[in-house]
Amino acid sequence: MGMVATSSSVRHSVRLGSEAVQELLGRIGRPPRDNKVGDRQPKRCAYRHKEGIVHIRQPGETADTSYLVPTQNLSSGGFSFLHGELVHIGSKCLTQLITLHGNWKDMPGRVVRCHCLKNGLYEVSVVFERPIQVSDFHEAASKVNVLVAEDNTTAESLLKRFLISLNADVKCVKQGVGMLDTVQRFSPELVIMDLNMLDGDGFTTIAQLREHEYAGFIVAITEATNPKQLGKILEAGCDEFLCKPIKREDISSLLKLVPCEPLLSTQGDDEKLASLIEEFAIELPVQVRLLEHFVRCADYVDAAELIREIRNSSETCGFKPVSDLTRVVETELIGRHREAELVDGIRRLKQLSLAVRRGLQLPSLYIIPV
DSSP states (O other): OOSOOOGGGEEESOOOOHHHHHHHHHHHTSOOTTOOOTTOOSOOOOBOOSOEEEEEEOTTOSSOEEEEEOEEOBOSSEEEEEESSOOOTTOEEEEEEEOTTSOEEEEEEEEEEEEEEETTEEEEEEEESSOOOGGGTOGGGSOEEEEEEOOOHHHHHHHHHHHHHTTEEEEEESOSTTHHHHHHHHOOSEEEEETTOTTSOHHHHHHHHHHTTOOSEEEEEEOOOOHHHHHHHHHTTOSEEEESSOOHHHHHHHHTTSOOSOOOOTTTTOGGGHHHHHHHHHHHHHHHHHHHHHHHTTOHHHHHHHHHHHHHHHHHHTOHHHHHHHHHHHHHHTTTOOHHHHHHHHHHHHHHHHHHHHHHTOOSOOOOOO
């Protein structure tokens, strides 16, 4: 166990067409009425993974048999799969699934349930020895932390309902005062705020968040429609704005700004680089904001110098997606200066900066001592 089996040594667990498999997976994805799944305590999830490999050793056997299995109900504690044979309860197994980063991961476990769906076809439930992080395998399992700053109860309720339906964790505040403390505790990747809250100027709150190097996305809710007014919102430190009335589709698009998948350093195992990698992760969002400022001011010389600095640091720290993107932005900075391409490049750099912090489990805001 522990090695990915070769194609010649792996059997298909069921001999059904893909449509029939999907229909059956849909059926077993609905928890039974008594909601009993053996020893699997964590809530059953609907996350389906690509086909995985399960190595099973039934009682009395001395060797493992490897199967390519259709999976279902992946949770932190286990999962289920379709199988063409009866598997004894208690059989030891090793499950191998591929992560979002393309790496195989081993999860030792044991069979806790084998339910006959029909003649010669079973749903087998497995419990893992140790909990797993489901978001390593499925993007939809990773929730985005969203802070809503809105003093209108009706508008707040609507935003909260939209966000929860889109798998976000939501916290609401009704005033700008004290938002820094809330952001530090909750560490949201996205802040949605009404610029016209009763307790003061939303622009002041935005400035405070950026002064304290808040790395996440800030989206302003506004009634403004004048391009000059909207431009002022972006210059104040917002990444996007939403014009009232707000629709669910607007919120869905916003959540796509925030990366669900963490970005891990290829140098993460080098202890000598640990402090340098963390320093890079902390400084990257600040550098990207400064880059955005240079581009807005058409200061392409300073922007090009900064993007080269980011590229060199990202290469040293093992963040290839960042260095690859900086090359694209640098080419644009020393070339045609096309606004749409530069704006898109900076937006993607912001996303990568959050993904880097997620990979190191760093908060989205550091309160700087005064």
